[in-house]
Amino acid sequence: xxxxxxxxxxxxxxxxxxxxxxxxxxxxxxxxxxxxxxxxxxxxxxxxxxxxxxxxxxxxxxxxxxxxxxxxxxxxxxxxxxxxxxxxxxxxxxxxxxxxxxxxxxxxxxxxxxxxxxxxxxxxxxxxxxxxxxxxxxxxxxxxxxxxxxxxxxxxxxxxxxxxxxxxxxxxxxxxxxxxxxxxxxxxxxxxxxxxxxxxxxxxxxxxxx
Amino acid sequence: xxxxxxxxxxxxxxxxxxxxxxxxxxxxxxxxxxxxxxxxxxxxxxxxxxxxxxxxxxxxxxxxxxxxxxxxxxxxxxxxxxxxxxxxxxxxxxxxxxxxxxxxxxxxxxxxxxxxxxxxxxxxxxxxxxxxxxxxxxxxxxxxxxxxxxxxxxxxxxxxxxxxxxxxxxxxxxxxxxxxxxxxxxxxxxxxxxxxxxxxxxxxxxxxxxxxxxxxxxxxxxxxxx
Numbered sequence: 002x003x004x005x006x007x008x009x010x011x012x013x014x015x016x017x018x019x020x021x022x023x024x025x026x027x028x029x030x031x032x033x034x035x036x037x038x039x040x041x042x043x044x045x046x047x048x049x050x051x052x053x054x055x056x057x058x059x060x061x062x063x064x065x066x067x068x069x070x071x072x073x074x075x076x077x078x079x080x081x082x083x084x085x086x087x088x089x090x091x092x093x094x095x096x097x098x099x100x101x102x103x104x105x106x107x108x109x110x111x112x113x114x115x116x117x118x119x120x121x122x123x124x125x126x127x128x129x130x131x132x133x134x135x136x137x138x139x140x141x142x143x144x145x146x147x148x149x150x151x152x153x154x155x156x157x158x159x160x161x162x163x164x165x166x167x168x169x170x171x172x173x174x175x176x177x178x179x180x181x182x183x184x185x186x187x188x189x190x191x192x193x194x195x196x197x198x199x200x201x202x203x204x205x206x207x208x209x210x211x
Numbered sequence: 212x213x214x215x216x217x218x219x220x221x222x223x224x225x226x227x228x229x230x231x232x233x234x235x236x237x238x239x240x241x242x243x244x245x246x247x248x249x250x251x252x253x254x255x256x257x258x259x260x261x262x263x264x265x266x267x268x269x270x271x272x273x274x275x276x277x278x279x280x281x282x283x284x285x286x287x288x289x290x291x292x293x294x295x296x297x298x299x300x301x302x303x304x305x306x307x308x309x310x311x312x313x314x315x316x317x318x319x320x321x322x323x324x325x326x327x328x329x330x331x332x333x334x335x336x337x338x339x340x341x342x343x344x345x346x347x348x349x350x351x352x353x354x355x356x357x358x359x360x361x362x363x364x365x366x367x368x369x370x371x372x373x374x375x376x377x378x379x380x381x382x383x384x385x386x387x388x389x390x391x392x393x394x395x396x397x398x399x400x401x402x403x404x405x406x407x408x409x410x411x412x413x414x415x416x417x418x419x420x421x422x423x424x425x426x427x428x429x430x431x432x433x434x435x436x437x
Contacts, residue, residue: 054437057301058301059297059300059301059436059437060436060437061437079303080303082301082302082303083303085301087297087298087301089294089297090294091292091293091294091297092293092294093293093294093295093297093298094293094294094295095226095230095293095295096293097230097233097234098226098229098230102226102229105222106222106223106226107298108214109214109218109219109221109222110214110219110222110223110298110299110302110304111214111302111303112214113214133233
């Protein structure tokens, strides 16, 4: 596609999600622009994860459309995927590989040349760089998964409960990283049950299950 | 900075081989199964060279096929469970190529050791001397087809908790042509007949599987993960 790429905007229009015979949400629309954080809130089972999976094209909404840079994800999402980092419920790391091997693989899959030792040190995993992930705690594994955000450059970050099992200090560090990402023109979609403070960033809130 | 697809494929294959190496004991299972099944036949039927000779091609091929079927779980199951499979779907690279790289790693890990061991088992089964090269040739052409077709079934059943039986039902009918051409070629070569026809057919099946199976597997994975 040679036309000048339109603004990085993730739009959802009139989404509907049905699980079994239950409607989780209906006629849901949102629009996330560069520099904005969209916080998806709602009680358990209100469809937060389903919404995020739809937003990254893993599942298709029963009605409605999701557009990235004005292009419907249903019709080829390769361009979107080269600008997306997604960290889902399961961390997506290999338990038998060390953190550094995991991240190195991520970089060859998604691109990025950032210094991995540096990133792991900043994530507080410096001492565990060469320990297979199966010997790490749940929180440490989540940190490895989230280190990917810094290892592979992407415009859109879609994060499902990123703070699960992470300590207070880690949450503070991560919110700082996220706010920085938003300030430098990135987009964020995330769900969380914790009260987090993204200082001075534009935060939209979407409440599900009402 | 767009990552090149070739780098990604190579990295994926290397990752799968590294993981396989770290699970060596698990890997030995298909090979052990292959060896044990074949070595039971002389005990169960008769140790007589003449009897074994007639069934040898079929026995070795059936054992290879079943060992392959048992090993299919290795292909996508753990990636599905730890969430890495989702990441392949969300990568900018074409999913069929990623599937092809994974299948290649699976073949190297599961089928290659069996091919190396096949002549020893041929010896055990009194395979006719003329048939050895045909056994190797058919296994080299046929086992990748098995892995490629198996990938489709695995893609369809990876989301199910007990997909084992369903997987066999889905896949075994598709394995049959490979089995027929593989075993009869070895048989014919043992009898001193020309087997170029059989080998050409297996080669054609391989080309067909390489081009179409990864597409089907990708579609199946997308359905399983949505």
